[in-house]
Amino acid sequence: MMPSLPELGIYFSLLLFIVGIFGVMFRKNIIFMMLSVEIMLNAANLAFISASTLTNTIDGQVVMFFVMAVAACEAGIGLALIISLYRAKSSIEIDDLRMLRG
Amino acid sequence: MHDQTLLALIVLFPLIGALLNAFVFRHMSVVVSCLTATLAVAIPFILSLILFFGPIAKGTPVIAELFDWISVPLINGKEFNISFALTADRLSGLFLLVITGVGTLIHLYSGEYMHHENRPYRFFVYLNLFIVSMLLLVLGSNMLVTFLGWEGVGVCSYLLIGYWYEDTANSMAAIKAFIANRVGDAGFLIAMFLCYMLFKTINYSEIATIIAATPQNFYTEHSLEITLIGLCLLLGVAGKSAQIPLYTWLPDAMAGPTPVSALIHAATMVTSGIYLMNRVSFVLVLSPTVMTTIAIVGAATAILSATIGFAQTDIKKVLAYSTCSQLGYMVLACGVGAFQYGVSHVITHAFFKACLFLGAGSVIHAMHHEQDIRKMGGLFKRMPITSITFIIATLAIIGFPGFSGFFSKDAILAAAWSGPFGNPILWFVGWITAGFTAFYMLRLTWLVFFGESRAEHPEKIHETNYVITLPLIILAIFSALGGLIAIPEVFTGKEDFITRFLSPVLMQSEEILKASGIHGNPLSHSMEFGLMGASIIIVFIGALFAITVYKNGPQGGERFANAFGGFYRLIRDKWRVDELYNLVIYQPLAHFGSFLYRIIDRKVIDGVVNGIPETLYTGTSVASDAQSGMARNYLKFIYIGVFVFGLILFL
DSSP: OOOOHHHHHHHHHHHHHHHHHHHHHHOOBHHHHHHHHHHHHHHHHHHHHHHHHHHTOSHHHHHHHHHHHHHHHHHHHHHHHHHHHHHHHSOOBGGGOOOSOO | OOHHHHHHHHHHHHHHHHHIIIIISTTSOHHHHHHHHHHHHHHHHHHHHHHIIIIIHHTOOEEEEEEEEEEEEOTTSOEEEEEEEEEEOHHHHHHHHHHHHHHHHHHHHHHHHTTTSSOHHHHHHHHHHHHHHHHHHHHBSBHHHHHHHHHHHHHHHHHHHTSSTTSHHHHHHHHHHHHHHHHHHHHHHHHHHHHHHHHSOOBHHHHHHHHHHOHHHHHHTTHHHHHHHHHHHHHHHHHHTTOTTSTTHHHHGGGSOHHHHHIIIIISGGGHHHHHHHHTHHHHTTOHHHHHHHHHHHHHHHHHHHHHHTTOOBHHHHHHHHHHHHHHHHHHHHHTTOHHHHHHHHHHHHHHHHHHHHHHHHHHHHTTSOOBGGGOOOHHHHOHHHHHHHHHHHHHHHTOTTSHHHHHHHHHHHHHHHSTTOOHHHHHHHHHHHHHHHHHHHHHHHHHHSSSOOSSOGGGOOOOOHHHHHHHHHHHHHHHHGGGGGOOHHHHSSOOHHHHHHHHHHHHHHHHHHHTTOOOOOOOHHHHHHHHHHHHHHHHHHHHHHHHHHTTSTHHHHHHHHHHTHHHHHHHTGGGHHHHHIIIIIHHHHHHHHHIIIIIIIIIIHHHHHHHHHHHHHHHHHHHHHOOSOHHHHHHHHHHHHHHHHHHHHO
């Protein structure tokens, strides 16, 4: 028998999250890495909503709004950081930015 | 002044002398150093005379409790208390006189002998410290104070034997003396511990009181402990008084300056074993096993070292082996139960051996540091005072009738026959040794003083000055007359002086022997004269044989050597005892040591010590490599960590 829609949402969120992880791990461009982080956040949101539907509670949906707010802030600050990094190093390749090593 | 103050001053003066020379008179001339050091011993000699002829001769021991040395509360509520106390009774009184008296002469002599040294003050500091240690040794009221002096003479002998430490051979001799002494010291220490276990005190007079209360208790129940104590003490005595098996250090100790040899051999260190055996005689006589062992060790040492004396060519080595041999006599005397004759031989030996050594020093001085008797000869005409004093001392050591050694040695031989633990075999060994002594001493005297001169420049040899000859003359007089303390009963009709004088000290051991039914066989007068005649005969045989063989110089000895061949080579090589020790003790220890070094030290200990930082270093370098600065790597670690953590939570 087919799983119900919220269950499918959970599975889909897992898939999305893994896609996001791989994006962060294997992309070298910081902008793409940020996009991947957004994907992961959206995967988390989807998981919250699905779980809240499954358990008939509203908490998950509330948390989703907070996450969207945080993600918006993160995108703004992150882009600002990327611009100033580009000014300093003329590059947004993540592997060129390795000044903090042991 | 109180007698106690006098006693404390006797020890204090040499100490002050040493400190003055060490810190104040460092850059003064040898005259200042020598006078300070000599006075620091001469004043105690006068004080000792006052004490000796005052309270000690009257029979009241002088006891000075200086301070509480060690005071430890024990768990059973009692207290372990050792006070730094000095006791001068008749036994230590005699030793006091010998140490300070002969010591003064040797100090005086050293002033001339060492005057060409760079920093003679160092020598005099050591000499004075030697006297301090020896005084503590004989004056200590308990075993611990004695042990302090016991160790002190060990250290000072090490410093003095190695005085010319730039020379490796001298340093090695010093180390050998020190190690042989340490072996003996271990024996003394163990004996001290056992005494404390058994008697709960290490104070001599308290031990004596405890034994006197229940002597039979110690034969039966505690005989094992008593035997152990006695054997451990014997080991200590063997170390200090150069007995088998620890005698090998004494001949090597000749590496030090000659006055040192005189001091070590005559007045101080080597006599401490005899002193100790007298001091604890009441413990030793409780065990016949111990007494017999002591007697056998003494007799064996006497004859073994006398044979080695036959073939030595170094003037000081011959004298060194004669010291070993004479010490064997003294130990034999103690072993057969005639402790007082051990002391009388110590005293006469102190005079004639000091005279012999200082005489040898005078010869060496005049011969410009030539010590080989084959290159001497004919010195009698050129050094009359040295020669006459040396010959008097020789006559004394071989026991020529009328000289001091005759009476003290004869008393020992008579006791070896008739004493409580005596036995004709012991007498026979001592008797043969007397002949051997006569042989090698006459060989020495003849080769050095008579015949043709074999020196390169005989005309340059002349008598040394009065600083050297004065001590020689004084010592020669005492060598001739010192035997008066042991003139036997057969001549005077009353008991000899030394037996009467030491009877308060040795009374207890005699009573113990009497109570246990062990007694000597009193000699009839004819028998005593017979024994005396026998020893006179063998002394004359030995002496005449030596003169016959060596009358034309050392060639006679070579014919003698060829006749005996292998046996001669064996005794020339000192029975190869050093080689035996080398093979049996030194080599295995050296191999074990190198095993420890190669395997345990280098591999195990270094491995652990270096391994820990190496592991840490490798570990940290891996950890620091992980901090690559690459954000994607960090992320990987974070994800892996989260994954693993999640897995753990999930499972």
